[in-house]
Amino acid sequence: MGDHHAELADLLTDWLPRQRWFAGKGRSGGRVRIRRDVSLGDPLRLLLVDVDYDQGPPDHYQVPVVLRGDAPHGHDGFLIGECAGGLVYDGLHDPDGAAALLRFLVRATRRDDLVAEIRDTGGAGADGAHGAPTESRTPLTDDLPAHAVGAEQSNTSIVYGDAYILKVFRRLWPGTNPDLEVTRTLADVGSVHVATPVAWLSADVEGHRTTLGFLQEYLRSGTEGWRLALASVRDLYAEADLHADEVGGDFSAESERLGAATAEVHADLARALPTRPPTTDDLRALVAYLHGRLDAAVEAVPALRGYEAAARKTYDELTGAAPALVHPRPFQRLHGDLHLGQVLRVDSGWVLFDFEGEPARPVADRVGLESPLRDVAGMLRSFDYAARAMLLDRADEPALVYRAQEWAQRNRDAFCRGYGAAAGRDPYADEAILRAFELDKAVYEVLYETRHRPGWTVIPLASVERLTQGTPPAA
Ligand SMILES: Nc1ncnc2c1ncn2[C@@H]1O[C@H](COP(=O)(O)OP(=O)(O)O)[C@@H](O)[C@H]1O
Numbered sequence: 047m048g049d050h051h052a053e054l055a056d057l058l059t060d061w062l063p064r065q066r067w068f069a070g071k072g073r074s075g076g077r078v079r080i081r082r083d084v085s086l087g088d089p090l091r092l093l094l095v096d097v098d099y100d101q102g103p104p105d106h107y108q109v110p111v112v113l114r115g116d117a118p119h120g121h122d123g124f125l126i127g128e129c130a131g132g133l134v135y136d137g138l139h140d141p142d143g144a145a146a147l148l149r150f151l152v153r154a155t156r157r158d159d160l161v162a163e164i165r166d167t168g169g170a171g172a173d174g175a176h177g178a179p180t181e182s183r184t185p186l187t188d189d190l191p192a193h194a195v196g197a198e199q200s201n202t203s204i205v206y207g208d209a210y211i212l213k214v215f216r217r218l219w220p221g222t223n224p225d226l227e228v229t230r231t232l233a234d235v236g237s238v239h240v241a242t243p244v245a246w247l248s249a250d251v252e253g254h255r256t257t258l259g260f261l262q263e264y265l266r267s268g269t270e271g272w273r274l275a276l277a278s279v280r281d282l283y284a285e286a287d288l289h290a291d292e293v294g295g296d297f298s299a300e301s302e303r304l305g306a307a308t309a310e311v312h313a314d315l316a317r318a319l320p321t322r323p324p325t326t327d328d329l330r331a332l333v334a335y336l337h338g339r340l341d342a343a344v345e346a347v348p349a350l351r352g353y354e355a356a357a358r359k360t361y362d363e364l365t366g367a368a369p370a371l372v373h374p375r376p377f378q379r380l381h382g383d384l385h386l387g388q389v390l391r392v393d394s395g396w397v398l399f400d401f402e403g404e405p406a407r408p409v410a411d412r413v414g415l416e417s418p419l420r421d422v423a424g425m426l427r428s429f430d431y432a433a434r435a436m437l438l439d440r441a442d443e444p445a446l447v448y449r450a451q452e453w454a455q456r457n458r459d460a461f462c463r464g465y466g467a468a469a470g471r472d473p474y475a476d477e478a479i480l481r482a483f484e485l486d487k488a489v490y491e492v493l494y495e496t497r498h499r500p501g502w503t504v505i506p507l508a509s510v511e512r513l514t515q516g517t518p519p520a521a
């Protein structure tokens with residue numbers, strides 16, 4: 047394949063920006079450069095690529111591919127293109143490619159601990175192997191049927207049988223990925239709110255051992271919080287005369303449990319990893335950071351301009367009082383992008399996943415100590431999203447807007463009640479900072495939706511309007 051790198055780079059230059067997980071959507075002139083090309087076992091090859099832009103530093107991605115010389119494969123949706131070497135497929139969606147990846151991981155982890163390391167062997171292929179899972183872990187099996195998880199999100203996940211799920215990070219940030227770091231930390235302290243990681247894969251990127259992906263136990267009984275919430279909203283909208291507490295699908299008891307689970311995860315992280323009480327300088331830095339995010343969002347989305355002055359006022363108010371009054375909880379590690387799509391309801395309760403933080407945020411920012419209320423605010427936003435997503439194609443039914451607010455408020459209240467009971471302090475008690483985080487999240491979402499799902503931008507935009515009018519988080 048080495049002979050075809052120029053052609054492959056051209057194909058990827060065209061293909062990458064069309065992927066949901068491509069992060070350079072706001073940048074011009076993206077061109078792909080292939081930095082490494084290693085075999086992970088027939089027929090899978092791993093391309094580590096850089097994307098250079100007209101301005102600023104390159105982004106790093108991994109693109110596993112399968113090259114097929116012959117007939118159509120029946121997976122044309124995952125065809126990247128054709129070069130002189132044959133048809134090039136996205137290797138994670140190609141069943142033979144996905145199977146080869148599990149075989150590689152299993153072979154590698156049999157020889158050392160749980161880390162499969164891809165080492166450069168001068169272009170001849172990957173040798174990358176350390177082996178044997180520790181005794182406490184379930185032995186890995188490599189002959190399971192594979193399928194990629196339906197929706198392409200920030201990364202690509204492959205389910206093997208009903209035993210494992212492999213998350214393959216698409217955009218690479220040099221170093222250990224916070225998702226793996228935090229999930230391992232929680233599993234190691236015995237948290238019941240994460241799925242146990244069983245093996246992981248890394249390679250050198252810019253001189254740092256960089257996480258490429260990790261394999262976790264697959265929670266086969268899990269249902270995503272987002273799906274459950276939408277089902278509840280649907281029930282409510284179908285019963286025009288009933289209130290949220292009167293319909294069969296009331297979600298508030300689940301929201302309360304989810305609040306408690308979030309607080310327990312925060313407590314475990316606070317015990318296992320560093321914490322620190324925020325200082326005046328921390329709050330000043332936080333306010334500067336919130337302004338910076340708003341600057342970038344307003345520049346990219348002019349519709350935000352009308353709310354800018356009020357938003358800045360909300361942020362500036364955080365520096366008016368002593369830190370112990372504004373934020374009487376320690377700063378700590380957290381989830382970083384918590385929403386209903388990042389939690390699974392299993393038989394025993396709620397499990398959180400995807401501890402990567404916001405995918406567009408530089409990783410150095412995501413691994414710092416922050417306010418746990420950022421996660422709370424993320425989830426509060428998500429209740430608004432669930433209620434309003436169901437209105438997107440029902441613009442002709444204004445009466446539903448009131449019902450949407452009612453559903454969202456009931457579940458926001460329940461979540462905070464559960465969180466407060468488990469954490470010993472209700473999030474609503476820290477209203478100013480909670481509102482600032484909610485506003486910041488809504489601003490982030492306006493930018494996110496503009497780039498990825500323009501039809502959804504109205505959802506966070508309506509929340510920016512509400513939050514800049516001074517409506518408190520609690521009714
Ligand atoms: N341990 C697990 N068991 C079952 N399903 C899972 C597990 N972890 C994640 N998932 C599912 O895989 C999907 C993708 O995972 P996620 O970590 O959110 O990836 P991304 O970073 O691409 O958003 C999720 O929507 C979730 O439903």
Ligand SMILES: O=P(O)(O)O[C@H]1O[C@H](CO)[C@@H](O[C@H]2O[C@H](CO)[C@@H](O)[C@H](O)[C@H]2O)[C@H](O)[C@H]1O
Pocket residue numbers: 199200201272383385386387400404405424427428429431432491494
């Ligand atoms: O799940 P990801 O890590 O890829 O997070 C990104 O995409 C999310 C959408 O899939 C986006 O979440 C927003 O939409 C959700 C509904 O689809 C909603 O539950 C969230 O509250 C809302 O923020 C997330 O912001 C983005 O980082």
